[in-house]
Amino acid sequence: MKKINYNNLDQDIYYFTLKNGFRVYLIPFKDKKNYYAILGTKYGSIDVEFDNNEGHFKTPYGIAHFLEHKIFAEENGEDPFAFFSKSGVNTNASTTFDNTRYYIWGVNEIEKNLNYFLDFILSPYFTDQNVEKEKGIIYEEIKMYDDSPEWVLDDEMRKNLFYNLPVREKIAGSIEEVSKITKEDLYNVYNNFYHPSEMFLVIGGNINPYEIEKLIRNHKKLNSFNSKKEVKHFKVSEPNDVKSEYKELHMDIKVPKIRYSIKISKDNFKDLNDIDISMYLGIMISYLFGQTSEFKEKVTLQSLSSGFFLEKNSYDNFYTIDITAESDKADILIEEINKTLENIKINKKDLERIKKVWIASEIRMIDSVEMTVDNIYSDIISYDKIYDNRIELIRQIDLKNINKFLKKLDLTNRSLVMILPKEEN
């Protein structure tokens, strides 16, 4: 087991890898009573097609999310929620485009619960009956998201942006696709993507790293997996331009909603690490559209938007910048966004201001077990490694490099989705 220091802030991270490829990251906190563990696999809703030594497989959309639900079914009929609740521990799971995570959090009996946590995830039990039964629950989940304008904007925009990437489809899939899922499908994807070599554990809080290491090295089920399975995530090619520049739809709403997105290929930045691109884009959007931007000031003063959210996402070989807004004056707002994206140049003072805020946030973050564990988890999903020196990386961001990056940045691939109120009859 190795040890590194996190951000020079009196916080250590321990890590090791089992022979079968299972990776473990341990973050013992000095002053906490709780613990929080995430078990993840880099398998998400986009992995509907994959290859292994037996051939090429195509599965229904929504299957990763379906699998996440069904992992909680146990052969002996025991409900994991009930098991954990005996010691006041909670559990849940979530599926995204590129990963699935399971987590537990609580204060009591960490060894018993962690053992069981690994056991239940590594012991699938799918039957025709329990698969059918889950469908009703998932249909209600899908309908719940379909009723939300924000989710609809998100779903429609990904369809606008991408020609081929499977992120075009919803994480939970459609009712039609989900209805096709069988227990055989579930076992197939499970056996390919829930092998320990595909998975990793991040656990933080009130833990003794050496005891947890012992527990994991001695865990029967986990160590019963030997050979590393070869499974290849299926890659599709994707053009750099957007598939569609505009889409308009109508819902029963009072104030129009817009999603404005920019599709950015990583192709121009072969000399940069993903983390560099991500930080430079972060600085840029914070400068252009953040709380201290002139754009935001204008939007506020002219009441151009009542809700305004900014995000940066990463899909395969692309980044997207996504603006979501609610506005009665969408035309003016869009014009302002367009204007803001012209001739971007960041000056030293702005950069230092943003860096100061970012560093403060990093220090704040380490006060929370949940946020620290989540961040380390995200690092592994996004970069396959931990950035234990983020504060230093932020300090080192330099104006010349940013402006060089901005010059090469192509912001012309844009798309707009609008949801308008239904015409009153």
Add this chain to the structure above:
Amino acid sequence: MKEETIDLKYGKLHIIKTSKFRTISVKVILKDKFKKENITKNNFLTDYLTMSTKKYPTRRQLALKTGELYSLYIGAYTKRRGNFLLTCFNLSFLDPKYTEEGMLEESFELLHEVIFNPNVKNMSFDATVCNIVYEYLKNEVKTLKEDSKIYANTEMFKIMGEGKPYSYHGYGYLDDLETITPKNIYEYYKGLLKTSDVDIYVVGNVKSSEIKEIVNKKLNFKTLKKDKGDINLPEEKPTKKIKEIIEDSSFSQSKLAIGCKFYGLTEKERKYVLNIYNLIFGGEFNSLLMTEIREKNSLAYYISSSINKPDNTMLIQSGISYKNYKKVVKLVKEIMKKMTKEEISDELLEGARIEYLSLLTEIDDNIDDILEYYYLKNLMNLDELEQRIKEIKTITKKDIIEISKKVYIDTVYLLKGVSNEKN
């Protein structure tokens, strides 16, 4: 960890010292009696104060200042609890140990600026800023109906509450919004500062003497302490007939909101048994509602219950298909009835008990939870931690049966969706 309470002319200062965190959290609470028309005014006011001050007249200028103070967070909001309407200001900043000397005072100075030094000209708030706040709040009220879950819950409480404080939601009302002018909202602001009870909480690695001095200097309220009465609303006698309302909508999923009332609770039941009852009934993943409605019958993705002690109410909420509406309501009623007759399992009771105790333990891990713990303890007159742990351990299955007999369904509200697929 101990709370040090200092009496001030205008209220109380509560200092909770802990060296576990890299931040310091501050909360200022102005407590006033609840009036419906004040919800909107208070929302207006808190938005205005955090948008425009004398020194920082625009949000951008304020944001530049908070950035300078190492990403200090300052915010304000309004919340009703029982008979009270609370106006809260939150401040959170890095322990100066991680920034620079003088930041403690500078941070409180900004809080002072936001509370005491709004953008005022000629005895009136600024008309342009008022207009921005007005537009913003108007949209917020207008879009309330776009979230089917929130809409169903607020409609249910409106019907169940019939003009009582809990019949009103916190988003504000258009008719009240229309009456606000830059002048009368400024008068309202002055009145609020004069008549409210004030509590100030400071949590973090601080020195009492230093905090006392800074608070005296920076948060000099001029209000006089006055008795504001009891936080709890009176209990309501149950009515035999359950109100049932079905409203059409164009949403896909139907949203169910069931409103319940408690009647005849003993002090122990109100303070303790109610929490355990709720955890067992619908307060967590492993609850009876989730097991029965979701796991056994696949009728919903989520169903949960939540209680409001000062209001004596409980909300049960779920998203369902319209065709299952009758079945879900029937199952909910059956669970409630069964709880009045049969003992629940040991596992459920022990699970709820240990969940409650874990939540108490975890408070120590988050600085804002610590603040919230002390603030709610004082506001709602709750017992000390040791006492709570002791009391929770005494709760029996019989206690759960007894309290189950004191819960009544009052209103069943359904926002009917259009989805009709054949699952």
